Structure formats: structure tokens, C-alpha cells
Amino acid sequence: MQPIPPIGGHAVHRFELPLIHSNMYVVLCGSDALVVDPCLSEDAVALLQRSGVTRCTILLTHEHYDHISGINQLRDHISCTVICTEVCAQRIANPRRSHAAVFPAMFFSQGPEVVRQAAALFDAHYTCTADETYTGTMDLQWHGIPLHLVELSGHSPGSAAIEAAGTHVFTGDNLIPGTETLIRLPGGDKTVYLERVVPYLRRLAPSTVVLPGHGAWGYRDDPEMAAALP
Numbered sequence: 001m002q003p004i005p006p007i008g009g010h011a012v013h014r015f016e017l018p019l020i021h022s023n024m025y026v027v028l029c030g031s032d033a034l035v036v037d038p039c040l041s042e043d044a045v046a047l048l049q050r051s052g053v054t055r056c057t058i059l060l061t062h063e064h065y066d067h068i069s070g071i072n073q074l075r076d077h078i079s080c081t082v083i084c085t086e087v088c089a090q091r092i093a094n095p096r097r098s099h100a101a102v103f104p105a106m107f108f109s110q111g112p113e114v115v116r117q118a119a120a121l122f123d124a125h126y127t128c129t130a131d132e133t134y135t136g137t138m139d140l141q142w143h144g145i146p147l148h149l150v151e152l153s154g155h156s157p158g159s160a161a162i163e164a165a166g167t168h169v170f171t172g173d174n175l176i177p178g179t180e181t182l183i184r185l186p187g188g189d190k191t192v193y194l195e196r197v198v199p200y201l202r203r204l205a206p207s208t209v210v211l212p213g214h215g216a217w218g219y220r221d222d223p224e225m226a227a228a229l230p
Contacts, residue, residue, distance in 0.1 A: 061172025088158025
């Protein structure tokens with residue numbers, strides 16, 4: 001896989017949650033880190049500690065367990081500020097609304113070894129909290145990098161897109177290369193997805209670097225990205 005183009009001159013590190021391959025992204029600047037969708041990852045914690053990071057700004061694209069499972073792990077090591085939509089904040093505090101309660105059961109059909117791994121890795125009672133929330137949009141600056149957060153329910157009620165530096169966008173599960181967006185889970189809304197999310201994604205510049213919740217990064221006009229939109 002080709003390296004992710006840097007954001008504002010800063011390298012973007014990607015980590016995957018085992019079994020379901022959810023993406024976590026980390027950008028470093030001195031003792032600060034910008035983290036999008038933290039998953040459980042000892043490798044990510046090691047990178048932050050090795051880099052001397054003492055503060056993390058955590059941004060969430062949505063509330064599903066595989067995209068929030070690393071928040072408490074990071075809080076155990078580093079001072080963190082978690083920012084997400086108001087709806088997302090409400091749902092990550094409830095293991096049923098974040099789907100943490102059903103997560104281990106999702107792997108029952110994949111054989112006893114995968115079931116064992118899922119039971120050891122995932123916490124069906126997991127909850128976490130947000131520090132700052134927004135509705136609609138929110139604008140931030142992180143070490144000179146403008147961040148524009150856009151509430152975009154569709155895949156889930158608490159979903160959002162995170163634009164960085166005008167060149168990159170973290171889409172969460174509202175856009176995953178090569179596959180249709182999953183909107184049949186509880187809380188998914190096909191009407192909102194088609195009326196609001198799809199037009200937003202189609203308006204992105206062709207050269208926009210898309211950093212999805214699963215799968216490889218790509219440019220907005222890459223065939224796999226285009227094929228993922230209805």
C-alpha cells in the first residue's frame with residue numbers, strides 16, 4: 001500500500017483493529033497527536049510514547065465500537081480530548097447504542113478460533129465519553145492545520161466527515177472503497193444517506209485524499225471510490 005500523503009507536512013500513520021480491519025489514523029506534531037477513530041492498538045500506543053506525545057486530540061467519525069475501542073486505552077497513557085457530534089457522544093456512553101454489546105457475536109459464523117480471538121479482544125460492556133461535542137459543523141485549528149467537522153448521519157446517527165487542510169477527508173464508514181455503504185444496521189438511514197451524504201461526497205474535489213473507516217486510502221476520483229457511491 002502506498003504511503004498516505006501527509007497532512008500539512010505531517011505524516012499520517014494508519015493502524016488496523018484485528019478481525020474487522022477498522023482504520024485508526026494518527027498525525028504527530030511534537031508532543032501533540034491528532035487521532036481519528038482510535039481502535040485498540042498497542043503499536044499505536046508505542047508510537048505515541050516513543051514520540052514523546054503527552055496530548056491527544058481525538059476526533060470521531062461515528063460511534064460504532066470498532067471506531068472508539070481505543071479511546072480508554074489512550075486515556076490510560078495520555079491526556080486526551082475527545083470531540084464528536086452530540087449524537088455520537090450520547091451513543092458511545094451506551095454499549096448497545098455503540099454496538100459494543102453485540103460485537104463479539106458478529107464473529108460466530110467465522111469458526112471457533114476467530115470466536116476465541118473476538119472474545120479475548122472485544123469488550124461487550126465498553127463505554128467511553130466525549131469532552132467536546134457539536135451539531136451541524138465545527139471548525140478547529142491543529143498546529144496550523146484547519147479542520148472542518150461536518151455532521152453526516154447516514155451510516156449511523158452519530159456519523160460525521162472530518163476535513164483536514166482542505167486536502168484530506170476522513171469519511172468513516174460513509175464511504176468505503178469498493179463496497180456500498182452499510183446502512184441496514186440499527187440507526188442507519190438510507191433516505192438521509194442518499195439526500196445528504198452522497199451529494200456531500202460527490203462535491204469533494206477529485207484530488208481529495210479519502211481516508212476511509214475500512215480499506216485503503218485513495219483519491220476521490222479513484223474508480224473504487226467512485227464505485228462505492230450510488
